[in-house]
Amino acid sequence: MTPSASPDRSSPPAAGGIPQSDTLRQYHHLREELQAAVQRVFQSGWFILGREVKAFEEEFARYCGAARAVGVGSGTAALTLALQAVGVRPGDQVLTAPNTAFPTAAAILACGARPAFADIDEASFTLDPDEVARRITPETKAIVPVHLYGHPADMTRLLPIAEERGIPIVEDACQAHGARLNGRHPGTFGAAGCFSFYPSKNLGAYGDAGMILTSRDDVAEKLTYLRNYGQTRRYYHDHQGINSRLDELQAALLRVKLPHLDSWVQARRDHAASYRDLLAGSPVGLPSEAAGILHSYHQFVIRIARRDELLDALRRRGIQALIHYPVPLHFQKALASLGHQKGDFPVAERVAGEILSLPLFPELSREERERVAQCVNDFLGSP
């Protein structure tokens, strides 16, 4: 299978167009506070593992209702170190979804482990618990549910499946800041929960940054030395580790943004509701929101059979849409050695050919939403 979108289909629109996401509008709102935070760090003369990181770890843990938080260099590093901290070793197998961002697999590979997949539930785009139960083998040493697009995976059913077999869950919550499942934050259900603060995420830094939440003191303790060359006290390396730390600048900038997260998620939800109204009655598949779930709409993903044609029609009108993701992981060349074939994960494969993420970010205007919806409706009106 070849990627169904050529690279130029994902390039940003020219001036006057509508981007799929936009970090600049947010920056303009917060400019003064952000600049004050940068000044504070510069003047402190302290850039690695200092007060800002500690304060942001505490603030993010409190926001999510988690006992502990450990800041790291990226979402990929968060997943890698969390898997190691719960005991994943080279040669182990880690079970995840085939329709996730490649970094989920990159983290498993970075542990020397082998990614394995279970198919997804077609409505929520997240792991199907029955499929997970069916795919677990004696080599499965961790399960990584992905709260894709901001829709939490079915943790209520996944937790007992994992617990019965003594397999730890490491949540990939990299797209789910600010979502809820029965009132609880994603990332607080498993042995560890991993977040990315990549600039376009619901809570984005100005560079790479990541965080792990855990309620287990042993996991938190391991993470604090794994991220810091295995160092338990200065110049004493009792363990093997890497360098992957959240830095003071990113932590200070994220502290400015965290208090706005709930209002940004609310704005995303309002825009999603508005898209639903504007697209009501059209044959496109709209995102579902299972009972008990507060979807944080990192992406608003529609389904349509003539997806590539719609993508081109939007692009011609200066509207940028993206496909998250065009190639299921089991078809990625880097994972060819796993030996998968077409039909191994039919739901994920079918979905990959039909999904499209419309422009969505908190500052998206009513006029822009109407232009996007109009374009979709015009396209569907055309034969």
Ligand SMILES: *Cc1c(COP(=O)(O)O)cnc(C)c1O
């Ligand atoms: C963004 C993302 C990651 C990786 O985060 P980085 O900070 O870019 O390393 C992992 N998993 C998912 C689902 C993501 O969306």
